[in-house]
Amino acid sequence: MSRLSKKSPSVCTDMPLDNTDICSKLHLLKQILTSCFGPTGRLKQVHNNIGGHVVTTSASSVLLSSVSSSQPFINLIKTSILNHVSRFSDCGLFAAILCLSLIEQIKKSALKESVAIRVNNYLLALCTSYLQREDCGCRVKLDFCSTQNLITLARSVISSKPACVLTEPETFHISKLAVQAFLLTVPCSSPGIVSFGRIVTVPVEGHSVLSSEVLPGLLVEMPDGLSEEDKLLNPLSVVLFSASLAGDISELGDGVIEAHPDVDTDSQILGQLLELGRQVINDEVKLFMCQKVIHPVLQQYLRSHGVIVVERLGIALMEPLTQLTGAQPVATLHTTIPPKTYGKVRDLCIKHFGSKTMLHLFPLGESAICTMILCHRNQTMLNELKVVCQTAEHVLRLTLREPFALVGGGCTEINLAAYVRHKSKSEVPETASVLMCSQTEYLLGVELFCCALESAARALEHDGGSSLIDLTHAHRWMLPADAIKETMEESLGFCGCGLVQSSPSKKWIYLSTKYSDFCPSSVFRDTRVQPRVLDSFTAKLSALQVAVETANLALDVKYIIQDMN
């Protein structure tokens, strides 16, 4: 009873969006995230008050998970975005910025929350149906016959993370590797259920990024007592154990085992293990691998018979190894090993990466397992590079489900905003009555939504330049801060995504100014002009939905109850 403590009453906050503390926190969060956005985004250093590890990053996944707030309202938005990132790896910052600017815009205006929610919901449906349309002005169909678009997609992901500190050729090299590794994991010809392969990443510190490479097959830790001169007959027979071979007593139950001092149980078990070794050697196995520990005597015995022994593989490598070799893990020690559990490896060779020496296993036939060796100059950059490569892999894999990409560089957001403005102007009275609001309220809601989209595009600019929109295709153009008004046309060059080139017939206006609505015409696809920046279609569409849904949810919260126990 003495440990029983009284429950304290909860702390309540009424109307959280009218609370100045919460509003200023939201604004701060938006500023932090906006400044990280895009290839020229600023980095953040995160370190805790007890002198822990310092993280340098601009990735939303790292940033948001390390920022903690005592305010549940902030956490609500944070977890939504983090969950999106954990599913799609990409577009986290976009979702967060869009969500926060929507909340801020609506809060600043006099629009009622319930009306804003309904209008947002309606406009979101408008956006998603537009993005799914064939004639959508910001969608590009991916062509799997050429790798160019895939590399562009990977490159946009990699270049948007400046914390990797990559030069232009390095970015290109890593993008190529990411696409190469992705293509290796797609099985070419397997009827029935298709299962993807795996990319196993091996980080190597202290080497140039350009020495990173992708290898088919797997790398395992170099076993002792193997020299490069050893010549082995190919292919090699493989056995893979998932049970411990350390000579411990197998599990018999919960009871107690009493051994008489005369009985040497250890040697009995070791004898059994050696018996197992004898069988393996008779079956001409050349590579003996175990997930756990192998008894040193058994190791010595196997090696003396010319068998390569690899122990302590760990659970993570077991699945790729079974896929690579075709072996089935063995866990029985007393029965003869069935021949069908043996797998095969085409060849082995020894690889050196800096201080690391590893054994490279080649698959016998077609295999979807590959290894990516990532090199970078120091640990921090290497960690960021690892995260970025995983993101790129994920984004590339998403294209298999929906073979599309969205044009990047802020063009998609601007294009969407222009489309929504145009589309919502038709049938205003009908829509307003469906949404149970007045026409002015509806038009105000549309304007706020479009402004939020545009502010997400403007967040890409960090160097004082200004954003422009052209009045034919509604793409985004960047004007550097030092550009002269007269030579605007030349200094513009290409639009943000690189799909549209500037020409004298085009008209531009600043994004912040009001323009009369027009229907953005889709870009005539000249095959020679390829977009330079592409975003993942699946990830961005979901990010858009998550952002608007989260904003709606936040606007709908009227009361907060905090449990103080």
Add this chain to the structure above:
Amino acid sequence: MQSSAASASNPGAVGVLEAVILRSFGPEGGQVLFTRDTGQVLLSRSGTRILTALHLEHPFARMVVECVWKHSSATGDGSKTFILLLASLLRLIHAAASKGSNVSHSYSSTKAAEAATARHLADKLLAFGLKELDELIATGVVPYGGCISWEDFTVEAQTSSLTNNLCVQKLLRSFFHTRCGYTHCDFSSHLTCELLSHWNFKNQLPSFSLQLVSDYFPALHTPVSGFPVRSSRLIEGQVIHRDFATPPLKTDHQPVKAVVLTGSLQPTLLSTGDVLELGYRGRMKEERSILHFSSWMESSLQGVIAKLQTLGVCVLLSAVKQSAAVLALATQAEMCLVECVSEDELSLFSQLSGTTPIWDCSMIESEHVATLAFCRPIQLGAHRYKKHTSITIKPCSLIICAPGEGQIEQYACALQDAIRMLLRTWEPMLAAATTTSKSTLQSHKGASLHTDSLTEQTPYRSIAIQPIQKPGCVLSAGGLFELLLHYALLQHGHSCSVSPDLNIDASVSQLLANALLSVPQKIYSHSPHHFLESQRRVEGPLGDVSELDLGLESVSCKYQLLLAVLQCVASLLKVDAVLPTHTALHTQSRRLARTSWEDTEDEGEG
């Protein structure tokens, strides 16, 4: 010993609860965000959820919360209206009591006299509610409503779910509107309808399948965070929320045979307390060595696997973790194994496949083997699960997606409560039927005169007058029930006051009628002209009533709610004092009992 006067603080206490509840009540209401003591963030518009999250100290508030909880766990609905009605009833009773307490009773103080009058009034209200209310609803409210029958819902739902089963959709729509907000109420109600129509068994009562879905709901839904809500969908088959422990089946041949295990496949040689002696008295025999036992264990395991193979089994669902040897042998036998499957899922599986789980695998017979149409892995968010379906019934599972976990939980709770609400809507009210069947019959004649002329104009023409016991009765949402009952009660009061011996009854029904009016007032608090409009419509010709398209709500749930509120009022007013007791832990509890309410009150307003 000191006791605090209780009844005086009653309306205040409930008033604060009301203030909190009002934030999420009605069409303009919003969500309430709350954090658990674990730091988990949850969202809710459910009254019960909000009230329990407050962690109230005040004994009256706790009693109220208890009542609300009991009511909503039975009907799944109406917790917010409960508080509103309760608050307004208490206010009216106190007003009436303070006015009427100067009668000739010889009480020592006016306070005690007031309390006694209030108590008396509450008892009469409850008696009135139990006796006359269902009849009043049957005559004054039900004719304005419609009826949803399970049959058209399930039959038509399969052909086209858009145009048909509109009534159920509307009913669910307004339910989800009050529980999750406007944004996805259409979508959620559609999804629920689809789910229920899939779980319809041909020759079973509707309540059977509703009960089944409600019972197995934890096993039937899969939460997936990080996706927009609109990605929620139904998928064919049952999802087992565990991944394969061995490589999944390579071939997709059908059907697949499966067995449910509740114990370990590997035989346990030594159970707790057993002692295995090795090398007994120095004599070293071959059968005494440890190897003998472990090899026996392996060979018996191989025997079990061989037995399973002869039965054609290739999927093993295990409730417990299996040893590495089992995994390896199962892989070699090309069986796939799923470990640590939850009890809920296994019992649903057994229910669907009609097989029994086995403990000891040496006893396995063909009746333990279930036949499945397919069995394959499914990737949902970050987790890979196993999915399968049985061959006889076509089950389907629900995948609930939302950006955050708190939202998913909100949707899952709302869905569960929606099913409970539907169950209650269709359930014949047994208790009420036995007590009031006689009076219903008597009143039948008198009422029919009044209603027959009106039913001609009602949109739901199938309804003539019926006793409330008729299952599936629904009414337009948005305070219509309360308004209609308000007028029915007033009329009842007038007719009673004509006959002199039932004089008290009139004041009681008047009081209840006024209390009911507070609900539509609160619903339209943001737009008073809507309130007047709806009031005019009820008073006017009947045909107009349905034009306010706010969805539907269940009459039987509302009736239950009214009774629950009246019971709560009666029990609240019976208490006259709070006696704080001391325990070793709570040295200041006496002080807290009196002051804590003021604390929460301050926070509520701050």
